[in-house]
Amino acid sequence: GAGVSQSPSNKVTEKGKDVELRCDPISGHTALYWYRQRLGQGLEFLIYFQGNSAPDKSGLPSDRFSAERTGESVSTLTIQRTQQEDSAVYLCASSLQGTGRGETQYFGPGTRLLVL
Amino acid sequence: AQSVSQHNHHVILSEAASLELGCNYSYGGTVNLFWYVQYPGQHLQLLLKYFSGDPLVKGIKGFEAEFIKSKFSFNLRKPSVQWSDTAEYFCAVSSNTGKLIFGQGTTLQVKP
Numbered sequence: 001g002a003g004v005s006q007s008p009s010n011k012v013t014e015k016g017k018d019v020e021l022r023c024d025p026i027s028g029h030t031a032l033y034w035y036r037q038r039l040g041q042g043l044e045f046l047i048y049f050q051g052n053s054a055p056d057k058s059g060l061p062s063d064r065f066s067a068e069r070t071g072e073s074v075s076t077l078t079i080q081r082t083q084q085e086d087s088a089v090y091l092c093a094s095s096l097q098g099t100g101r102g103e104t105q106y107f108g109p110g111t112r113l114l115v116l
Numbered sequence: 117a118q119s120v121s122q123h124n125h126h127v128i129l130s131e132a133a134s135l136e137l138g139c140n141y142s143y144g145g146t147v148n149l150f151w152y153v154q155y156p157g158q159h160l161q162l163l164l165k166y167f168s169g170d171p172l173v174k175g176i177k178g179f180e181a182e183f184i185k186s187k188f189s190f191n192l193r194k195p196s197v198q199w200s201d202t203a204e205y206f207c208a209v210s211s212n213t214g215k216l217i218f219g220q221g222t223t224l225q226v227k228p
Contacts, residue, residue, distance in 0.1 A: 003159070031214055042120075042206060042220040043160075048213075056215060091160065098214040102148040102167025105216060107160040 004108035006092050012114045013082055021077045021111045023092030031098020032075050033105060034067055038088040049075065050098035082115045118143040120209050122219035129197055130227050137192040137222050139207035149190040150208040151181055199228045
């Protein structure tokens with residue numbers, strides 16, 4: 001079946017520009033997560049959507065980062081006024097309910113962002 | 117705050133050698149523990165997980181991990197590695213909120 005998809009797969013932008021990254025979760029999954037992996041580091045949690053609950057934004061590194069999700073479908077992560085330290089692979093994951101209890105998260109292929 | 121520490125950043129083994137990758141976490145409450153793997157050119161995928169019951173869990177491709185609560189550890193093991201196990205391995209922990217906290221990852225290189 002279809003997995004989590006992300007677009008674009010690669011994005012090169014200039015410092016100061018805004019970028020939008022897209023994630024399509026697995027159909028029927030109510031929970032959606034964004035993570036970031038900078039070179040040589042582990043994955044950092046950014047934001048988490050679960051059903052109609054208010055998103056958990058506790059991992060967003062600055063107010064330049066925001067994310068939206070329409071219902072239980074597509075999510076977009078927006079980075080405004082990009083900086084070089086934003087260069088990373090941005091990973092999206094989805095899970096069936098998002099209630100923890102060992103629920104598996106399914107990851108997309110990621111968007112590799114390079115800020116020049 | 118939760119944190120995860122993976123002791124080995126880069127491991128090189130010959131085929132048929134035994135593998136143990138260390139993972140320790142910091143969190144006092146109920147935890148769910150995961151090992152994810154990323155093979156070259158592929159998505160991150162679940163290898164195995166623990167959330168309750170038998171602390172020795174078995175995953176895909178002959179991997180297993182043991183949850184030792186007193187040591188806050190969840191080490192990954194495989195008795196005999198293959199060249200195809202070359203990948204990056206991530207340990208992660210979550211409470212019951214769902215979000216995962218990852219370790220820095222261990223790159224495993226298996227020489228044929």
